Amino acid sequence: MECEYLNTIDSRKEEEVINLIRLFVMPTGNLVADKYVLENLSIQKKNGTDIANEYKYNEYIRRLSSKTQPNWEGLTWIIDLLPNNPTMAINVVEAYYVAHFWFLPDFRINGLLNTLTLIRAKYLDKTHPRDILLNLNPKEFEWLVEYLYINMDYETELTKDSYDGGIDIIAKKHEKGRKETVLVQCKRYTPNIGVGTVRSLLGVVASEKASKGVLVTSSAFSSSAKKMENNNPRIELINWSDLVMLLNKFCGSNWSSNLSRIFLKRHNK
Structure with missing residues (x-):
């Protein structure tokens, strides 16, 4: 995130910040990178790696393989936790990051990190006069x-x-x-x-x-x-x-x- 924006975030309208979070956070749907993950899994399987066992309970891999559902469950619903529960929203984003880090492309990882920065700056670090x-x-x-x-x-x-x-x-x-x-x-x-x-x-x-x-x-x-x-x-x-x-x-x-x-x-x- 640009420091200039964060330095003025108290004066920014909440609607503006929410719209920015909506852009950064992961939506429900598919990513271009998904096909490369699927190709890599196929190659590993051909090489004898027991993919089914390694990712037996991985929800993303299950969705990717089923081809009947969106590969990614979105996080835009965390907006409903704001402004009253910013810590809960942060915990959700951090958990999503940990669970999916190895499969997310860089721009989506950066989007999650920017989301965390915005929530902290707007809702946790907000100044109130004494x-x-x-x-x-x-x-x-x-x-x-x-x-x-x-x-x-x-x-x-x-x-x-x-x-x-x-x-x-x-x-x-x-x-x-x-x-x-x-x-x-x-x-x-x-x-x-x-x-x-x-x-x-x-x-x-x-x-x-x-x-x-x-x-x-x-x-x-x-x-x-x-x-x-x-x-x-x-x-x-x-x-x-x-x-x-x-x-x-x-x-x-x-x-x-x-x-x-x-x-x-x-x-x-």
């Missing part, structure tokens, strides 16, 4: 962070105001091999967060025997706070720009347009 977070009240900020953890496949519980240690959200995973309890503290602040707040959170994590503590803020952290994070694997600090990146990744780049809906649904629980 004011969006600062304009939330503290309870709305907590709801937004909880919404993020729900979309990261955690079971969540908003604590009562009287909960000891200033913990706002308890996020849990129960899956074997990934079981964890995360204590989340939300700070809808403007000033930087200092090391004292981080130290207090670490104490709560230890006393509650939690997996780790996460401090999420609409501001940033002091250098001493970040140093403490680096020295303590049970502490994670998420500043406002980290939060925006995670919201883009797990909630879709249009999360800021959905704030009213998110808060109304949470309010009615």
